[in-house]
Amino acid sequence: MQGQVALVTGAGRNIGRATAIELAKLGANVVINARTNQAELDEVAQAVTTQGVRALPLLADMADRSAVEGMMRRALDEFGKIDVLVNNAAIRPAVPFIDMTWEQWNEVLNVDLNAAFITTKAALPGMLDQSWGRIVNIIGAIAIIGRANGIHVSAAKHGLIGMTKGLAKEYAGRGITANAISPGAIDTSRGTPEELKAIQSRAKGIPAGRLGRSDEIAALVAFLATDAASYINGQLIGVNGAEHT
Numbered sequence: 214m215q216g217q218v219a220l221v222t223g224a225g226r227n228i229g230r231a232t233a234i235e236l237a238k239l240g241a242n243v244v245i246n247a248r249t250n251q252a253e254l255d256e257v258a259q260a261v262t263t264q265g266v267r268a269l270p271l272l273a274d275m276a277d278r279s280a281v282e283g284m285m286r287r288a289l290d291e292f293g294k295i296d297v298l299v300n301n302a303a304i305r306p307a308v309p310f311i312d313m314t315w316e317q318w319n320e321v322l323n324v325d326l327n328a329a330f331i332t333t334k335a336a337l338p339g340m341l342d343q344s345w346g347r348i349v350n351i352i353g354a355i356a357i358i359g360r361a362n363g364i365h366v367s368a369a370k371h372g373l374i375g376m377t378k379g380l381a382k383e384y385a386g387r388g389i390t391a392n393a394i395s396p397g398a399i400d401t402s403r404g405t406p407e408e409l410k411a412i413q414s415r416a417k418g419i420p421a422g423r424l425g426r427s428d429e430i431a432a433l434v435a436f437l438a439t440d441a442a443s444y445i446n447g448q449l450i451g452v453n454g455a456e457h458t
């Protein structure tokens with residue numbers, strides 16, 4: 214990936230952070246995004262640059278269309294192209310459907326689906342110009358199978374699956390691949406104490422007998438970003454220790 218440019222949203226922690234560093238190890242310059250935590254983002258940028266590549270840390274609220282568009286302009290002004298786009302940013306607030314407001318519904322759709330529309334629209338022209346591009350969308354397994362109090366998250370992520378498959382059909386003949394990764398229970402630092410406890414408890418029911426790791430997801434993203442994965446297109450790939458088969 215020497216000389217290529219990757220952009221990873223939601224890169225402040227966990228899967229996004231691990232992905233940014235893994236792509237940097239392969240030689241890509243990396244644009245990294247987080248919502249509000251500049252110190253967290255700067256730490257990831259430092260980890261990226263220690264690989265001998267450039268990092269561009271950009272704060273942007275993925276629920277804000279103008280902020281996402283501004284982030285993409287900054288990235289393209291700096292590097293001129295995005296070769297590899299990883300749409301990882303997501304929120305998953307727990308709200309019973311009967312109590313859900315229009316604003317809560319739209320905030321999740323804006324972050325989990327509409328932001329990916331904006332980033333992909335901005336990155337795609339450069340990919341088409343060079344007849345090469347990689348789009349990887351991260352979609353949690355729980356969102357796919359459905360969960361109580363998370364209908365808005367499931368709706369958004371199913372939309373992103375459809376977008377992934379449609380992009381593959383539309384642009385496979387132009388050297389572009391679009392795939393989605395569906396992580397199962399990942400050992401992360403993000404979430405409320407209750408959410409983190411629930412994640413840890415899930416390990417007991419996973420056939421692999423453990424939680425997944427962020428670096429395992431990052432390794433798959435990195436593979437999908439290479440020429441070796443050029444015939445993998447339009448796929449939803451589960452990484453869940455056989456919890457969902």
